[in-house]
Amino acid sequence: MRILVTGGCGFIGSNFVRLILSERPDWEVVNLDKLTYAGRLENLQDMADNPRYRFIHGDICDPQAVAEAMRGCQFAVNFAAETHVDRSLLGASHFIDTDVKGVLVLLEEARRVGLARFIQISTDEVYGSIEQGSFTEESVLNPRNPYAASKAGGDRMAYAYWATYGVPVIITRASNNYGPYQYPEKLIPLFVTNALRDEPLPLYGDGRNVRDWLFVEDHCRALLFLLEHGQPGEVYNIAGGNERENIEVTRAVLRLLGKPESLIRFVADRPGHDRRYSLDASKLHRLGWQPQVPFEVGLERTVRWYVDNRWWWEPIKDHDGEFRRYYELQYGARLA
Incomplete structure (x- = not known):
């Protein structure tokens, strides 16, 4: 094959x-x-x-x-x-x-x-x-x-x-x-890597948007x-069957890293930010598939991977001019 x-x-x-x-x-x-x-x-x-x-x-x-x-x-x-x-x-x-x-x-x-x-x-x-x-x-x-x-x-x-x-x-x-190898622009890898450097975690709006992880x-x-x-x-x-508010995920990341919640910075929301996503995956379940990794276990594994693999993400955040331009454009004014 x-x-x-x-x-x-x-x-x-x-x-x-x-x-x-x-x-x-x-x-x-x-x-x-x-x-x-x-x-x-x-x-x-x-x-x-x-x-x-x-x-x-x-x-x-x-x-x-x-x-x-x-x-x-x-x-x-x-x-x-x-x-x-x-x-x-x-x-x-x-x-x-x-x-x-x-x-x-x-x-x-x-x-x-x-x-x-x-x-x-x-x-x-x-x-x-x-x-x-x-x-x-x-x-x-x-x-x-x-x-x-x-x-x-x-x-x-x-x-x-x-x-x-x-x-x-x-x-x-x-x-x-x-999980591992996710580019540090999405919520979890961005917040993990920022927190490891004691940098602010820019959380959109009131942080209560819900996603299934x-x-x-x-x-x-x-x-x-x-x-x-x-x-x-x-x-x-x-679907993972793990619906969480973004603020919940953010606090869980900080707890795993032993970092203070004072790193959270509520910033201006992005345009058209969908409030909640939720999937019914019963069709796939009836076929015979079920998720195996609970969110708490998966998040701990993910955080540990970024802790142990600075060689992978630090060059992106330190030397990738494209990442720096994007980050400044997206969050510079919001964090000012």
Whole structure:
């Protein structure tokens, strides 16, 4: 079996590549990654010499690169995406290019070569915000920020290729991921790394926005499960079952690090900040998958990883000019 993983040098993609190489000894992995700011070769440096692993530097918007990468593959999982809401508020064009046009290029090649299975990684954000209850796979899509809208476009493009051409597509919509190798712009890795340096933790609004947290290893195992047991043409919600207010998560991070809550800085909220996300994942549960990592266990493991792997994140925060520009643009005025 040969599987194409796009965006395999990113956070979730690299964890998925590592899982496949570890638990499917007869599978080969081809990793196509553009190596944008969040896609880093360091994420898979321990896999670089594995004879069952091949890295291709390329863009999913490039049909030639996609054709080379997909050659001989039976499966494909598309992690490649621009993923950060805050960045989409600063400029959405890259999100449309990768999250919609790139998906189209992948689907065209999957159709041409007769791929056996194609998983499109979507997100719970395509549903929008929900005050009570939980979204099911049949809920209306109502994305409320440019990132969510771009992911909804790729999500529906994938379904269209199933409905129109019979490409064996499975669409997954997962809740907020956390874990090792997550670029330090998202809430948990940003707050962990800031707290380790006694820097302020910029918490949007009143801190009471609710997210459901899914440990990245659980997400990857769900995707592997769906590759082998999911039904083409179906959408599956993947939830951790760990709804927490952002202020709760922030305080938990500080407790684990032994840092004071005085590091919390409530800052001006971002535009269109969805209040609550919540997924009903009973469809996937009935198929036979359940998350295994409780939030408290996963958060402790995650915090410990960042404590033990300063070599990984300190160069980003100290020497990556792109990260510094983004951080100043997003938080400079808010923290002033």
